[in-house]
Amino acid sequence: MQNGIVPSGRPSRKKYWNVGADTLYFTINDANYWYEIHGKGAPVVLFHGFTGSSGTWSHLIEAGKDQLQFITIDLPGHGKTKMSNPRTMEACCKDISHLLDTLGYETVHVVGYSMGGRTALSFAMAFPERIRSLTLESASPGLEVEETREKRAVNDEELAKRIERNGIREFVHFWENIPLFESQKDLPAAIQQKIRKERLEQSESGLAMSLRYMGTGSQPSWWSMLHTFEKPVQLLVGERDEKFVSINKKMQSFFFSCKLIEVEDAGHAIHVEKPDVFDKLVIDYIKLQEQLHKEK
Numbered sequence: 001m002q003n004g005i006v007p008s009g010r011p012s013r014k015k016y017w018n019v020g021a022d023t024l025y026f027t028i029n030d031a032n033y034w035y036e037i038h039g040k041g042a043p044v045v046l047f048h049g050f051t052g053s054s055g056t057w058s059h060l061i062e063a064g065k066d067q068l069q070f071i072t073i074d075l076p077g078h079g080k081t082k083m084s085n086p087r088t089m090e091a092c093c094k095d096i097s098h099l100l101d102t103l104g105y106e107t108v109h110v111v112g113y114s115m116g117g118r119t120a121l122s123f124a125m126a127f128p129e130r131i132r133s134l135t136l137e138s139a140s141p142g143l144e145v146e147e148t149r150e151k152r153a154v155n156d157e158e159l160a161k162r163i164e165r166n167g168i169r170e171f172v173h174f175w176e177n178i179p180l181f182e183s184q185k186d187l188p189a190a191i192q193q194k195i196r197k198e199r200l201e202q203s204e205s206g207l208a209m210s211l212r213y214m215g216t217g218s219q220p221s222w223w224s225m226l227h228t229f230e231k232p233v234q235l236l237v238g239e240r241d242e243k244f245v246s247i248n249k250k251m252q253s254f255f256f257s258c259k260l261i262e263v264e265d266a267g268h269a270i271h272v273e274k275p276d277v278f279d280k281l282v283i284d285y286i287k288l289q290e291q292l293h294k295e296k
């Protein structure tokens with residue numbers, strides 16, 4: 001067996017340790033994906049955002065673990081997931097499909113925040129048959145116009161170089177002060193510190209790789225495919241997040257069918273700023289989809 005791939009070609013699974021939940025590394029080729037399984041019930045895969053990790057979902061997991069089974073995955077370049085070769089969005093989605101195969105999940109609900117929302121949508125576009133429902137928080141389908149994508153890729157590269165040159169502390173200070181996160185300054189200092197701590201725990205090389213290979217400028221545009229996706233979709237966007245309110249209103253008009261909810265007085269990171277509201281929207285939506293599926 002070489003690099004975790006067994007002769008049959010199926011990825012192997014190495015158990016490193018268990019820290020309470022069913023916490024394992026999933027090894028495929030050069031990549032060790034860190035994932036956690038919490039709770040019991042219908043399976044729900046959770047994808048964090050750029051500079052985040054699975055810990056961002058702790059409030060949702062605590063609220064729903066008696067009704068749903070949450071599978072959190074640290075995405076390439078983030079958290080405890082480690083790999084020597086970068087993953088494009090397409091390659092990451094293929095790895096995630098193998099991970100779900102190995103864990104025995106044929107179909108799942110998927111929830112993604114921001115970059116994790118782009119990942120969730122990309123996974124749904126690649127493997128629509130695996131999706132029970134899709135909840136996208138402050139996400140986008142990528143950039144529709146090629147020239148805009150190319151310009152964004154240049155910006156992402158410049159940001160990646162800044163992280164590598166100046167280090168994680170300078171980047172996090174810059175990042176937490178971009179206009180997109182202005183609403184987070186109204187949060188209690190302890191919550192702001194928790195967000196900052198999670199960001200500071202990321203590696204310069206990991207974030208730079210994420211920007212270069214899974215950034216908004218490098219992923220495909222899904223705008224022209226949204227109308228083909230016929231599974232249930234819920235779009236969540238913060239009322240104060242003007243840029244993504246506009247993007248998600250446009251997404252709603254492109255999707256075959258979807259529900260768009262603007263969360264009052266919330267910014268980009270709804271699950272951090274309005275956790276109780278976010279948890280209820282996600283859990284109730286997934287339970288409803290499970291009920292409707294049973295009634296079919």
Ligand SMILES: C=C(O[C@H]1C=C[C@H](C(=O)CCC(=O)O)[C@@H](C(=O)O)[C@@H]1O)C(=O)O
Binds near residue numbers: 113115116178243
């Ligand atoms: C700043 C822009 O784009 C970034 C904004 C949000 C995404 C994200 O995951 C941030 C998560 C967080 O820090 O809480 C990120 C991404 O999708 O990779 C974008 O780069 C913008 O104005 O579009």
